[in-house]
Amino acid sequence: MSPPSAPKTPKAKTDSITAYMRERGEKARAAARVLARAETGTKNAALFALSKILIDEAAEIQAANAADLRDGRAAKLDDAMLDRLELNGDRIRAMAEGVREIANLPDPVGELCELKQRPSGIQVGRMRVPLGVVGIIYESRPNVTADAAALCLKSGNAAILRGGSEALRSNLAIARCIERALTDAGLPRDGVQVLDITDRRTVTEMVAMPEYVDVVIPRGGKGLVAAVAEAARVPVIKHLDGVCHVYIDADADLEKAVAIAVNAKTQRYGTCNTMETLLVDRAIAERVLPELGRIYGEAGVEIRGCAQTRRLIPEAIPATEEDWRTEYLAPVLAVRVVDGIDAAIEHIETYGSHHTDAIVTENYGKIRRFLREVDSSSVMVNASTRFADGYEYGLGAEIGISTDKFHARGPVGLEGLTTLKWVVLGDGHVR
């Protein structure tokens, strides 16, 4: 996260990171009050302005990004990281378009739902309101700066954004665009604050200020997420492993089963919703595994299987206990033949990560059981696990994917950045 060539932080600032962060928190809290009551039109005006400014300032953003890339190469960042860091013209346009799409989403704030008449005479309902101040901690991708800022702004929250040191110049160039958009729309410039220092202590301070920060969302590798959760004194929306399963049941339609099992593994290898373990009902294994083995073989996917799998797919190597728990994020797949839905659910509950799991079957009773009994943030029937995504679910965009159960599970969109307060309407009513 902190390559040695990162831009130097002025000494005076690092001497008092606590003071620096508390000042950011205080400003964010004040801005949050204004944003919470901002009109939808005003928030959208700021977002449309931001979308335009990002395009207008593309050259400046690219210049800042070029400096980050140059330092990154000198620091020998790996190719994948440099790729994530890069902002070319296409990516800047995509970033601007993403902000515009968020402007076009319905405003969740102020929605009043379930207003019910109570026997006492009062009416009781709930109003959707912002969480307040959202802290986002992320790594190399600078487009997260615009994306997270837009989602927080639309949902009426103030944001404190702490990106990776390798992307600092790019993030600050985008931050200047955000600041202009906010002030152009008459909103507080502190509504979105991008930290201009990236000392690791900014993270530990941010997650320990419950008086200023209502929730922290770490977007990055497991190490970052676990470290944030460990130190946190504020709620965290955290995304840990995605050990996703597809279970092909005896009553599966073979064609659908093959299509889903292939897509769930091979459409993209590095995503959290990619299948990592395929479970196949013993009753159908002979009819489905040889064909799948051939297709995976052609795609270059290594199979690690149980004994029965290895009889049906000769190229498969033996799976160890560890394989059932592993998120490969690579062209490797664990395959296990199981005795029906009970064994499948037992396997998923024992080894899975409660992220996304799918059943392929035409059997109503088994669908009902799988949906109810598999305790994952997404449970699917006859669909590829790759659909577990904020855009596919219709959230418009996602700020993260929660693998926790509290508050929100699975893809978290604008609604996940809000909460419900109670509204009571009376006419002089007393108890």
Added chain:
Amino acid sequence: MSPPSAPKTPKAKTDSITAYMRERGEKARAAARVLARAETGTKNAALFALSKILIDEAAEIQAANAADLRDGRAAKLDDAMLDRLELNGDRIRAMAEGVREIANLPDPVGELCELKQRPSGIQVGRMRVPLGVVGIIYESRPNVTADAAALCLKSGNAAILRGGSEALRSNLAIARCIERALTDAGLPRDGVQVLDITDRRTVTEMVAMPEYVDVVIPRGGKGLVAAVAEAARVPVIKHLDGVCHVYIDADADLEKAVAIAVNAKTQRYGTCNTMETLLVDRAIAERVLPELGRIYGEAGVEIRGCAQTRRLIPEAIPATEEDWRTEYLAPVLAVRVVDGIDAAIEHIETYGSHHTDAIVTENYGKIRRFLREVDSSSVMVNASTRFADGYEYGLGAEIGISTDKFHARGPVGLEGLTTLKWVVLGDGHVR
């Protein structure tokens, strides 16, 4: 919380409280899987059985309670605590009736909502599911044991209940009833575990086992709640101060204003939804404060007021800055004359605790602003703050009142013990 005469804990157990708590956690996690998929009828059968067993075993419960009371008196517990500890016949019947009412509430689990067709062809919706394992930490009232067990069971959660040492025998007598009800209904006896040791470390261990406990709800004094929040590594639904306001606006109906201001303060003094500060618009102060002063005086309520208040209520003593932040829980009221709704909202946001705040006015624009801009878990119009309560809101019962924003705000009922997971229905769909 731990009077010296509390029943002694066997030494072998306290030597390994960590092991004791982890064993409870493991059992709870296993029971939670069974409860999550239990049929509504089965859960209700257990609750109806419990309601009946509590009545059948009333004599045994009262005998255990008599022993707790005797020790409590010997330990010189104060009268209020002894009163909370006591379980007489009426209270046992009320406890049994409460359990029956929870059985009659709709089952929140399994509800499938908002199933929408997506452009990709899949259908996406959300299913309400239990949180998993709920830890409840409470003090003297033994009826919480039955109440919390019933709410957790109905919502498909396993529960670990840790009551106060002064109520240990009473709690364990109720626990035996719960265990019988669970096993009679064919549900796992570990579905509700009442800790039989009350060492303080059971609390610190419970809140530090995220692998076994999904949420902790401390029900008790500020000290307990703050200590739990400080040590917690799991989510906490916490209830801190209730510094509630009523704001009487210039456009208030005088009769309603007086009724609400009197009821909000004097109906009960010791509850968290009791008004602690009355704000009065300067334009109406002369017409409303003298009458209120007279009524409060008759009720024995001490007034601490600003200069203008003291001119209109001669008996009032001067309010200090500290008064605006104080939850008296007593016949004491802070009163401040303010310049209109802006000053009222500013006061509430500066000094309030975001619990429950009410406006009295007939003015539509001001109602709209107050509802939107006051960032409290309950905001009310022309109604007494005393309505902020799970029963009054129609939740049936409440497991706690959240003063946090994350997950749930205000009274938390069965729904607050659940979360939503995503359900995807396809027919062979791939990306």
